[in-house]
Amino acid sequence: MMSPPAHATALHVLPDEAPIDRDAAMVAVADLLAALGFDPDEGDLVETPRRVADAFIEMMTPEPFEMTTFANEDAYDEPVVVRGIPFVSLCRHHLLTFRGTATVGYVPGERLVGLSKLARVVAHHARGLQVQEALTMQIARTLERALEPQGVGVVIEAEHLCMSARGVRTEGALTTTTAFRGVLATDTALQGRFIGARPV
Ligand SMILES: [Zn+2]
Structure with missing residues (x-):
């Protein structure tokens, strides 16, 4: 493991206070x-x-982590995208799991972040009682806050046990949610780099 360079900074991503009995x-x-x-x-x-x-x-219970970022010294300005990040979360409507994969990335500004941290952001926000739409937005917001990038993209595909094991019983049906911010909000070609090449 390389230690972070001296100019690295870290955003402490902490769970909300929630007493557990x-x-x-x-x-x-x-x-x-x-x-x-x-x-x-x-x-x-x-x-x-x-x-x-x-x-x-x-x-x-979300695990706290440090979102270490470092200076974008080579001025890299193309999307950095990690695909197929697996996650499991609990649906706040039924207390049943929904699980799937997240594609998370950003177009850098002044800061870069370690790739594993993109997966950590997903894991952090997946813990808790979630709805997929909120999970998608929270991941995007955390990346915006930590990186102040030119753009952020989050695409989540998940199967909800509350749909597949009961109710309409749509086993295998996937729900897709997206959050595109900054330059990714309007640039459909850039969005395609997230959506088009996702794992099938
Ligand atoms: Zn549900």
């Missing part, structure tokens, strides 16, 4: 099981409230 969550899961006609004290259900509470806590 694990014991109360376990009781609530046991109550839910009972309300749905299951005995939470029976056999292999005994540990389920703890497992469910811990799984939700993990999936709803």
